[in-house]
Amino acid sequence: MDQTQKIIWTNDFKIGIDDVDLQHEYFVFLINRLIDELKISDDTAYKHRFLEELCLYAAFHFTSEENLMMKTGFPGLKAHKLLHRYLLSNLNDRINYYRLSRESEKEIIRFLIDWFTRHTLEEDRLFGQFMCETSNPKR
Amino acid sequence: MTQTAQSIFIISDNRKSGLLAEILSGQGYCLFHASPKDDISTLVNHAGPDLVLIDIERSIRSGIKICRSLKREKISKAIPVIITAMLPDLQDKEDAFKAGCSDFITKPFSFAEVIVRIKNSLLIRKNMESLEQVVDIQTKQLKAEKERFSKLFLSSPDATCLIRLPDRCMIDLNPSFEIMFGYSKEKCVGRGFDELNLFADSQIKEVMFDLQGSQKPVRDFEGRAIRACGEIFDVSVSSDAATIDEESCLIAIIRDISARKASEKERKVLEDQLQQAHKLESIGTLAGGIAHDFNNILSVIIGYTQLAMLHIKNDRETCGKLEQALAASSRAKDLVSQILMFCRKETRELKPLNVQIIAKEVLKFLRSSFPSTIKIKQDIAPDCDMILADPTQIHQVIMNICTNAFHAMKQSGGTLDVSLKQVELSDPPAAGLVYLKPGQYIRIQVSDTGSGIPKDTLHRIFEPYYTTRPKGEGTGLGLAVVHGIVTGLKGGITVESDPGKKTMFQLFFPVVPPLEKKSPEEILTVLPRGNERILFVDDDPILVEVNQMQLEAFGYTVTGVSDSLTALEFFRKDPDGFDLVITDMTMPDMTGDVLAGKILEIRPEIPIILATGYSEKINPERAEAKGIRGYLNKPFLQRHLAFKIRELLDQN
Numbered sequence: 001m002d003q004t005q006k007i008i009w010t011n012d013f014k015i016g017i018d019d020v021d022l023q024h025e026y027f028v029f030l031i032n033r034l035i036d037e038l039k040i041s042d043d044t045a046y047k048h049r050f051l052e053e054l055c056l057y058a059a060f061h062f063t064s065e066e067n068l069m070m071k072t073g074f075p076g077l078k079a080h081k082l083l084h085r086y087l088l089s090n091l092n093d094r095i096n097y098y099r100l101s102r103e104s105e106k107e108i109i110r111f112l113i114d115w116f117t118r119h120t121l122e123e124d125r126l127f128g129q130f131m132c133e134t135s136n137p138k139r
Numbered sequence: 140m141t142q143t144a145q146s147i148f149i150i151s152d153n154r155k156s157g158l159l160a161e162i163l164s165g166q167g168y169c170l171f172h173a174s175p176k177d178d179i180s181t182l183v184n185h186a187g188p189d190l191v192l193i194d195i196e197r198s199i200r201s202g203i204k205i206c207r208s209l210k211r212e213k214i215s216k217a218i219p220v221i222i223t224a225m226l227p228d229l230q231d232k233e234d235a236f237k238a239g240c241s242d243f244i245t246k247p248f249s250f251a252e253v254i255v256r257i258k259n260s261l262l263i264r265k266n267m268e269s270l271e272q273v274v275d276i277q278t279k280q281l282k283a284e285k286e287r288f289s290k291l292f293l294s295s296p297d298a299t300c301l302i303r304l305p306d307r308c309m310i311d312l313n314p315s316f317e318i319m320f321g322y323s324k325e326k327c328v329g330r331g332f333d334e335l336n337l338f339a340d341s342q343i344k345e346v347m348f349d350l351q352g353s354q355k356p357v358r359d360f361e362g363r364a365i366r367a368c369g370e371i372f373d374v375s376v377s378s379d380a381a382t383i384d385e386e387s388c389l390i391a392i393i394r395d396i397s398a399r400k401a402s403e404k405e406r407k408v409l410e411d412q413l414q415q416a417h418k419l420e421s422i423g424t425l426a427g428g429i430a431h432d433f434n435n436i437l438s439v440i441i442g443y444t445q446l447a448m449l450h451i452k453n454d455r456e457t458c459g460k461l462e463q464a465l466a467a468s469s470r471a472k473d474l475v476s477q478i479l480m481f482c483r484k485e486t487r488e489l490k491p492l493n494v495q496i497i498a499k500e501v502l503k504f505l506r507s508s509f510p511s512t513i514k515i516k517q518d519i520a521p522d523c524d525m526i527l528a529d530p531t532q533i534h535q536v537i538m539n540i541c542t543n544a545f546h547a548m549k550q551s552g553g554t555l556d557v558s559l560k561q562v563e564l565s566d567p568p569a570a571g572l573v574y575l576k577p578g579q580y581i582r583i584q585v586s587d588t589g590s591g592i593p594k595d596t597l598h599r600i601f602e603p604y605y606t607t608r609p610k611g612e613g614t615g616l617g618l619a620v621v622h623g624i625v626t627g628l629k630g631g632i633t634v635e636s637d638p639g640k641k642t643m644f645q646l647f648f649p650v651v652p653p654l655e656k657k658s659p660e661e662i663l664t665v666l667p668r669g670n671e672r673i674l675f676v677d678d679d680p681i682l683v684e685v686n687q688m689q690l691e692a693f694g695y696t697v698t699g700v701s702d703s704l705t706a707l708e709f710f711r712k713d714p715d716g717f718d719l720v721i722t723d724m725t726m727p728d729m730t731g732d733v734l735a736g737k738i739l740e741i742r743p744e745i746p747i748i749l750a751t752g753y754s755e756k757i758n759p760e761r762a763e764a765k766g767i768r769g770y771l772n773k774p775f776l777q778r779h780l781a782f783k784i785r786e787l788l789d790q791n
């Protein structure tokens with residue numbers, strides 16, 4: 001599979017928390033858009049700004065998710081927060097690298113897809129399971 | 140940047156931030172790396188970086204903690220700390236700044252932003268440092284200046300005070316002020332300047348404060364001030380306006396000039412004394428002038444008297460009377476010498492003489508002039524050796540000492556005791572005589588029972604101008620002259636006084652070895668005679684006549700001339716017609732020494748006797764140097780002349 005292939009959102013991606021799933025879906029939408037934009041546009045400034053948009057959405061989403069974890073007393077919060085920071089820092093570095101032409105668009109897209117599939121589908125699912133167990137379903 | 144590279148200490152757990160580091164070192168920074176697990180404070184203190192960058196992804200809290208601990212330590216306190224953080228909440232930011240970080244950078248960030256922020260923090264730090272340095276230097280300078288001024292103020296010998304102008308309130312004053320005026324600082328500060336009554340002359344204050352009007356500082360205004368104890372003293376006041384602590388003030392500097400004034404007074408006294416001395420000198424000059432004529436008159440009297448005595452050799456009675464006249468004339472001659480002595484320093488001819496004779500003479504004179512309240516006792520050993528001295532000087536010495544004794548006893552009366560004796564000095568008897576050589580001395584002891592001399596002034600009595608007598612009466616020169624004469628004769632003088640009881644002066648004169656003794660009084664009739672031809676010159680015709688007669692009586696052929704030009708004419712006409720020339724010194728047209736010179740030009744070997752009265756121009760040595768072989772002091776006695784003539788003629 002072409003690693004820069006777009007992600008097709010399916011219900012399998014859902015972790016069972018409506019707010020989170022909604023954001024995840026939008027994040028996928030953003031990644032897909034990025035793949036298109038990078039291909040279509042040759043306006044560097046715009047491309048940079050679009051990466052920023054993505055980065056800001058990730059930050060928003062992480063904060064939102066962490067707040068929910070905080071509210072529900074999720075025991076894996078600390079580890080999850082670390083993960084978030086690592087991911088965001090990584091993305092931040094990559095964007096800076098990309099701006100300095102030391103990283104390719106392909107590499108960034110690969111990182112984002114990898115991030116989504118692994119983080120969302122594995123780590124976030126732990127939180128979904130916790131919510132399910134503490135009988136705090138679907139909110 | 141020419142300075143050494145600035146260094147950044149990066150604390151990071153982000154393995155991937157290699158590019159930021161690369162860019163930073165590309166900017167010329169020197170980088171240190173550490174992980175949050177290291178002993179940060181030790182490492183930072185060791186590296187001494189210019190900035191610490193904390194980039195810990197795992198936990199903002201641990202970054203804040205590190206920052207706080209760095210800020211707590213003295214060495215790292217001043218180092219700026221920048222914290223970067225991922226997804227910080229507002230509390231984190233607040234805490235970070237509270238912990239003392241200089242900047243807080245939230246991710247996502249751009250590297251360029253980080254670099255600029257680092258630069259800014261470093262710049263702020265640098266500027267702060269140089270500002271601190273400037274402030275430090277200025278503070279030090281200010282402190283030094285303040286110290287200098289306070290030292291000046293505190294250690295100045297002048298009383299210095301600060302007065303607030305609007306209300307004339309004393310603000311500050313220095314220790315010299317306290318000492319000079321005798322008021323303590325506590326007592327003065329806060330009080331009105333006018334309350335302290337510092338000046339005896341109200342004018343000082345007027346001048347001091349008037350400066351508001353004239354705007355001119357006051358310099359060395361002199362007047363009188365009053366100490367706390369009431370003592371009045373002289374001061375010189377300077378003052379100037381100044382703004383101190385935003386208040387208009389007056390700085391007053393008051394100098395105690397009483398010592399200077401006192402020394403000015405003292406100088407005035409000295410000047411007066413000097414003037415007095417000048418007065419004496421001019422009296423002396425006047426007396427000297429009179430003395431010349433007076434000497435001539437005396438010479439006439441002496442000459443004629445002696446002539447008369449030759450004529451009536453057999454009339455013993457008349458001869459006796461004439462001898463009295465001769466003696467009186469001698470005394471008059473001495474008096475003239477004494478006057479002359481007073482007005483100039485003469486090179487005196489010292490000759491052996493009997494002191495006891497002079498002492499007796501003085502006492503005889505004193506008996507007739509002392510009041511009956513003063514008794515005179517005398518004990519004079521008759522046969523003493525002679526001393527080498529000038530009779531006039533010895534006369535003066537004894538006279539001065541006895542006169543002082545008289546003054547001391549004038550009020551109360553008493554006894555003057557004069558004794559004269561030859562003594563052997565082996566061990567000097569008193570401190571004042573240590574410099575005397577052991578040997579035979581004539582000791583004159585003069586003691587009185589008058590007021591005496593207090594111990595504390597005893598050492599001053601020989602000082603010139605020291606006198607306790609009222610102005611106009613005593614010159615204070617008496618004992619100074621005595622001292623000068625006595626020491627000039629290699630003698631000594633001592634004094635001891637028991638005020639109210641006894642004051643005693645002791646004079647010591649070394650005796651002449653007996654071999655040098657000359658026969659005393661020669662008798663008139665056995666004077667040497669001769670038949671040579673003499674040219675006698677004197678501007679006084681009477682003197683010429685008297686001397687001509689005398690010399691002719693001795694057998695000589697005499698040509699007497701009363702004017703020097705004629706005399707030279709005579710000699711020139713017949714140079715071989717004379718065997719000896721006697722000439723007066725002071726003459727109009729041509730003085731004696733010039734005449735002698737001209738004569739010697741014609742006949743270099745001819746003996747010439749120069750008779751001088753009061754003259755400062757010539758002395759025996761100088762006369763001799765000119766070829767003049769004989770020299771006589773006017774007025775001269777007949778026997779002096781007779782011997783002198785033979786002395787010169789027999790040399791030829």
Ligand SMILES: Nc1ncnc2c1ncn2[C@@H]1O[C@H](COP(=O)(O)OP(=O)(O)OP(=O)(O)O)[C@@H](O)[C@H]1O
Nearest residue numbers: 543544547591600606607608613614615616617618
């Ligand atoms: N026999 C004395 N008894 C007491 N005081 C004396 C005696 N001889 C000298 N003095 C003191 O020494 C001072 C100095 O004496 P000196 O003869 O030098 O000067 P004078 O007597 O005061 O003045 P002048 O001699 O000119 O008249 C005197 O004024 C006096 O105070």
Ligand SMILES: [Fe+2]
Nearest residue numbers: 061065120124
């Ligand atoms: Fe997520």
Ligand SMILES: [Mg+2]
Nearest residue numbers: 539543617618
């Ligand atoms: Mg005297």
